Amino acid sequence: MFQKAESPDLAPSPTAEAFDYVELLAQRAEGMRRRPKRARTRARLVACAAREIAAKGYEGLTVDGICAAAGMARGTFYLYYPHRSAIAVAVFRMFWTLVYRRRPRLRGRSLADRIRVTNAFYLAVYSRNAPFLAGQPSLSRERTDFAEWHDRMNHRWSLVIAANMPGDIPRDEKILRARALVAMADDLLSNIFTARTPSMRQWANQPDRLAACLTHLWTRIVAEHERT
Amino acid sequence: MFQKAESPDLAPSPTAEAFDYVELLAQRAEGMRRRPKRARTRARLVACAAREIAAKGYEGLTVDGICAAAGMARGTFYLYYPHRSAIAVAVFRMFWTLVYRRRPRLRGRSLADRIRVTNAFYLAVYSRNAPFLAGQPSLSRERTDFAEWHDRMNHRWSLVIAANMPGDIPRDEKILRARALVAMADDLLSNIFTARTPSMRQWANQPDRLAACLTHLWTRIVAEHERT
Structure with a gap:
C-alpha cells in the first residue's frame, strides 16, 4: 500500500500498518478454512504459540499449553515442530x-x-x-x-x-x-x-x-x- | 585526578582511568596485608569472584570455584555472602x-x-x-x-x-x-x-x-x- x-x-497513517501480531495470526488461522489441513493446523499452532508467549513469556511456553489452546493432541504438535523453541523461533x-x-x-x-x-x-x-x-x-x-x-x-x-x-x-x-x-x-x-x-x-x-x-x-x- | x-x-589520557577491573581487584586484595583479617578475606573473595566471572561467565560462577581460587573453605564464604548471586551483585x-x-x-x-x-x-x-x-x-x-x-x-x-x-x-x-x-x-x-x-x-x-x-x-x- x-x-x-x-x-x-x-x-x-503509519500506525495503520503496525499490526497486533497475536490478533493478526488468529485472524490468519481463522481465514484458512479452505486451505489444506496441514496448512491450517500449522497456522493454528503458530497462532496459539504467539498467544501463549504474549500471556506467559517464553519461560511459560510449553507444548502442553500450546496444544491445550489449539485443542490438539501432543502427538500432532510433534508432526510440525520438534520442540517448543522451534515453534518460538518460527x-x-x-x-x-x-x-x-x-x-x-x-x-x-x-x-x-x-x-x-x-x-x-x-x-x-x-x-x-x-x-x-x-x-x-x-x-x-x-x-x-x-x-x-x-x-x-x-x-x-x-x-x-x-x-x-x-x-x-x-x-x-x-x-x-x-x-x-x-x-x-x-x-x-x-x-x-x-x-x-x-x-x-x-x-x-x-x-x-x-x-x-x-x-x-x-x-x-x-x-x-x-x-x- | x-x-x-x-x-x-x-x-x-582518558584511557588511563579505564581500569582493568579484575587486575585492579587483585592488586587491591594484595595491598591489604595490614588491614583487618575480615577486610582482607572479603577483598580476596571479591577479587576471585570477578576473575571467575571473567573466565567462566556468571553461569560458570560457583561457590566452590570461588573458594578454590581463594584458597578458602566453603564455610568461610558463607560468613560473608549468602550465595553466589550475592557476591556477583556486590x-x-x-x-x-x-x-x-x-x-x-x-x-x-x-x-x-x-x-x-x-x-x-x-x-x-x-x-x-x-x-x-x-x-x-x-x-x-x-x-x-x-x-x-x-x-x-x-x-x-x-x-x-x-x-x-x-x-x-x-x-x-x-x-x-x-x-x-x-x-x-x-x-x-x-x-x-x-x-x-x-x-x-x-x-x-x-x-x-x-x-x-x-x-x-x-x-x-x-x-x-x-x-x-
Whole structure:
C-alpha cells in the first residue's frame, strides 16, 4: 500500500500498518478454512504459540499449553515442530519478517517525512506487541542461532538506512551510525514498553512526544547534511 | 585526578582511568596485608569472584570455584555472602560505581572535548573489561533488584548528561535524549566488545575510528545548539 502512495494524502497513517501480531495470526488461522489441513493446523499452532508467549513469556511456553489452546493432541504438535523453541523461533522470525515487509516505504517523500513516519511505525509496533516482545530475550539466550538471525536482520535494516543517509562519509561508518540508531530505538522502546523500566516508563503514556523525540534524534544523525 | 586538572596538559589520557577491573581487584586484595583479617578475606573473595566471572561467565560462577581460587573453605564464604548471586551483585555494583566515580570530569573544557574524552573512556572501559562484562546479562535476569539498581545508575548518569546539555527544551526531554545516548553507547559497545556480534565485531579492531564515530553521534545530539 505504502509503495503506491503518490501523494501524502493517499498514504495511510503509519500506525495503520503496525499490526497486533497475536490478533493478526488468529485472524490468519481463522481465514484458512479452505486451505489444506496441514496448512491450517500449522497456522493454528503458530497462532496459539504467539498467544501463549504474549500471556506467559517464553519461560511459560510449553507444548502442553500450546496444544491445550489449539485443542490438539501432543502427538500432532510433534508432526510440525520438534520442540517448543522451534515453534518460538518460527513465530519470532515471522514477526520480524512482517515488520520488515510492512515498514513504510515512502520513496519520493522528504527524508524528514520518511524518518517521522518510520519512527511512528516502530513505536506503534512496540507498543501494540509489548507482551509478545517481552518473550524474545529469553529465546535469544536459549537459541543463539535465532539471536544471530536477528542480528543479520538488524544489519540488513541498517543497510537500508545507510543507503538513505546523505553525506560523503565511508560506507561502513554510515552503516555503524545506522546501527547505532536501530540500537537506540530498540533499547528505548523495549525499556519503555516491554521491560517498563521504572525510570523511563512514564513515556509509555506520551507516545506522541516520544515519537517526536525519536524523530528528532534520528533526523540529527541521518540528515546532518540537510536542513533539519 | 581529573578534577584537579587545571589545563588540558595536566589531564591524564582518558584511557588511563579505564581500569582493568579484575587486575585492579587483585592488586587491591594484595595491598591489604595490614588491614583487618575480615577486610582482607572479603577483598580476596571479591577479587576471585570477578576473575571467575571473567573466565567462566556468571553461569560458570560457583561457590566452590570461588573458594578454590581463594584458597578458602566453603564455610568461610558463607560468613560473608549468602550465595553466589550475592557476591556477583556486590562485584558488579562495585564495578559500575567505580566507572561512575572515575569518569573524566572536565569542567572548564569545551563541550566537544568533554564528549570526546568521555566516549574514549567508555570505549576503553568496555574493551578492557569485555570478558567480565559478558557475565552481566545473566545476573540481571536472575537478580531483578540488580537490574533495577543498574537502571537507576543509568538514570543518574543521564541526569549528569542532561545537565550539561545546552538548549531550551523541557528537562524530561533532555533526560530522554541523554538516556538514548547511554543506551546507544551501551548497546554498540557491548555488541562489539562483549557479544562480538558478527555484523559489528570488525569495529573492535578500529577503536579510534569507533571512538570518533561515537563522539560524532553524541556531539550531534548533545551539542546541537553549539557549533559542531
